[in-house]
Amino acid sequence: MKAYLAILSSRFRMLLQYRAAAVAGTITQIFWGWIRVMIFEAFYRSSDVVQPMSFEDVVTYVWLGQALLAMIPWNTDPEIRSMVRTRTVAYELLKPVDLYNLWYSRTIATRTAPTMLRSVPIFILGLAYFGMESPESTASAVAFGLAVIGAVMLSVALSTLLNISLMWTLSGQGITRITAAAVILFSGLTIPIPLFPDWAQTILRLLPFAGIADTPFRLYVGHIPPHEVIWVLAHQLIWTIILVVWGRLLLNRGLRVMVVQGG
């Protein structure tokens, strides 16, 4: 356990040093958030129908998405990519640690450190100037906090699975693009899930992606009452377990091929 914590914290500290990337990311995300809010404003103004989510909630939902964008499993780890490409993954096995846990730990850092750097300024600016609201209640805030932890675990499990898939696809371009598109659309980052047609919502609620963004965000705005956090966490946990087991099986198969054929 100590080994994995050490790997996590060292990678975390390393990633905190990328200040220029954080500034650029923050500016980009504020810009996009602003555009998205304007689109939703146009949409809400042009329709008289009562929407399943209030405009104020949608604005907050959009800003949460912008603030936590770096947490989304949309890309693969460049270091693992180059290890696979240069056939040096086997050297990872020289350390007395479980490879899945090693990769999972480093991915926690990859998903959280940049998010920390970007989310703080976006939260502050969003709350102060861009119409973002504070959590519905203290209970909502607590529920949101728990769900974000669940979202990180889930997002990291999916990212780790993507990283492992590199052992088959080498470049990872195709799988990354497909996954990124799926994650961004199905997690509610493009359009909040409550605004999808009912039939689509039924499917999207079952898929893992909602647990990465939609459910935590709706807990924040109070669209899901705080006491229902237990279901959100259960959904996240079940998918995390499925993805971890899947990732482990895939990694073992990949390693078996590699340690048998050399690499």
Add this chain to the structure above:
Amino acid sequence: MPQVTVENLRKTFKIAERDPGMWGAVKGLAVRRYRTVHALDGIDFTLEPGELVGYIGPNGAGKSTTVKVLAGILVPTSGKVDILGRVPWKDRIEHVRGIGVVFGQRTQLWWDLPVIESFDLLKDIYNVPSDAHRATRDRLIDLLSLKEFLDTPVRQLSLGQRMRCDLAASLLHSPAMLFLDEPTIGLDAISKLAVRDFIKEMNRRNGVTVILTTHDMDDIEALCDRIMVIGSGKILSDGTLEDLRAKVKRERRLVVHLAHDGMDIEDPDAEVVKREGNQVQLRFDPEVISAPNLISRIASKYPVRDLFVENPPIEEVIAKLYREME
């Protein structure tokens, strides 16, 4: 009792091949042709605690394959390996905890971390108690003179500095055995000497068993009591340096830079191997004529600008040995 026992170790690779050109590529889609390569073709040896063994052979002979199997990161096709009572690839995590490995071609430190942080991270990964870690670390830093670049990220180190750090990293958890795969590759003379001295020190003082693969004959001469030569997946020779010399006729090379182009050198005891511009390479047997004698004879007869003596490349020695064994 031996620390390492290797019996009839075999490793076979299947390599996919295709004919060149467009037609070959199209044909490859339908029919895959495989070639079987016997990287290890029945290797046997044992190592006693505290031995320092040189493991040499030409590229593709199976050196790295052997090291990878012993390190637990490659599963052999058949055969037995027992290291400190464990089968490396079956009990990998416990096995690698007790060994140190350095691959000269590739660092195992964290590219973006300062050296000292890499060391701290290794302490946690190997779960070394703080006191023991501090003592070992400080001693290694001292022995390898790492002090001045401890705060430098690994990617900014020179190759020689990096290799010294890699050596230290491989020993932080005080392993009983050390596998070194070409640790002096690409190093300058001073770094090579530092690395050699250090390996010797670790072996003599701390009793660490060392397996060293290299292409550098000087590494072997400076360090190894025992030399195993591998060729085409088989052990061709296993014994002391003298045993090896006795198997292959001793030979040296004299490279002469002449003052003018197109001149020729003739000498009764030396044979011209190569001629390139004003540079002539001669082959001679130091038991027939000593290097100083040959040099003074040539220097007195020809307008020499520069000259130096070198050992024939290890590949040639091995190739010669291999031809002789056939």
